[in-house]
Amino acid sequence: LARSSPACLGCLPPVRSAQPHEGSLYMWIDAHQARVLIGFEEDILIVSEGKMAPFTHDFRKAQQRMPAIPVNIHSMNFTWQATGRAEYFYEFLSLRSLDKGIMADPTVNIPPLGTVPHQASVVQVGFPCLGKQDGVAAFEVTVIIMNSEGNIILQTPQNAIFFKTCQQAECPGGCRNGGVCNERHVCECPDGFYGPHCEKALCMPHCMNGGLCVMPGFCICPPDFYGINCDKANCSVTCFNGGTCFYPGKCICPAGLEGDQCEISKCHQPCRNGGKCTGKNKCKCPKGYQGDLCSKPVCEPGCGLYGACIEPNTCQCQEGWHGRYCNKRYGVNLLNALRPTGTKHRQQHTPSPKWAEERQAPPESNYIW
Secondary structure, rough: OOOOOOHHHHOOOOOOOOOOOOOOOEEEEOHHHHHHHHHOOOEEEEEOOOOOOOOOOOOOHHHHHOOOOOOOOEEEEEEEEEHHHHHHEEEEEEEOOOOOOOOOOEEEEOOEEEOOOOOOOEEEEOEOOOEEEEEEEEEEEEEEEOOOOOOOOOOOOOOOEEEEEEEOOOOOOOOOOOEEOOOOEEEEOOOOOEOOOOEEOOOOOOOOOEEEEEEEEEOOOOOOEEEOOOOOEOOOOOOOOOOEEEOOEEEOOOOEOOOOOOOOOOOOOOOOOOOOOOOOEEEEEEEEEEEEOOEEOOOOOOOOEEEEEOOOOOOEEEEOEEEEOOOOOOOOOHHHHHHOOOOOOOOOOOOOOOHHHHOOOOOOOOOOO
8 A cells, every 4th residue: 555656656647636435445645745756746546446546456567667765755645534434444564674774664653553534634654764874775564454344455565565765864974083973964074184074184284296195284205205295305406596306306496597407597698787587588687777687777867868877876968968967058157157257347248159159168177368
């Protein structure tokens, strides 16, 4: 009676409703339970008018197509009812798990011996997975129904074996290295371990160069490496110019150097004025110099149109110009300042531009009047 396979049940001719007739026995799976099993809501008749449904007659053939009850289904509900004044009696002869390491004996929510009710009532068959081992458990449910004279009128098909898939209600696969399975079915790992089963050791910093973390903070290093996280190499070469050996025969070179031993500069011409090579013919210049080789001095803000920067913040002015930025011109004001005083008899006049241009000697020159 307690057929519990969604695949087999789905093969039944669906019945929209189980309307009992007077003076007979009925059992069905209601639409709500059917939806859980086969995905759509249909009442499924198992016993109608005191007779088993056709699909139960060849149980062995149906069993070959019958998958195990899936993990997410922990029980099944069957509805039964005796109509009219007839009395029917039931007895569960067997509720037995054949794989007790995976699932305990099936359970029912009614006494093992009793009377079929005259009101529609639910018989629930439970599948108690133990949560200690994954697998598929075989079980049997054997029940008979008798009339008032004690004659067996219905019974579970002989040798009816059903199957239930169980996964650990606790953490599947178990927790290792001292991990504890919590109420959310997740392993809580001790310090130094992680992973779904706490199976991985945590090394911080992580093991490098192919090292294997076998215990918290402990790496097993491959040949040619050592250190707490296998970060150091047993080097057979010497690294020059500040290079660091990171792999047997290999060096990490500072910027601007290359080669197996950092012996080659990337700048074909040396950087000048204290510059340092940082790339292919690129120099990092100190303050006051610029250019690919740091050969050009820098004057801030600049020497203008009439001067040239010859050293950092030092301008060389063209003839006729002076000042820090070469922006001042020798001219009229300077010449007037150099004119002798006390010559009131001489006519005061402004020199012509031509005369001023011809008299551009520096201030320290001697003039004879």
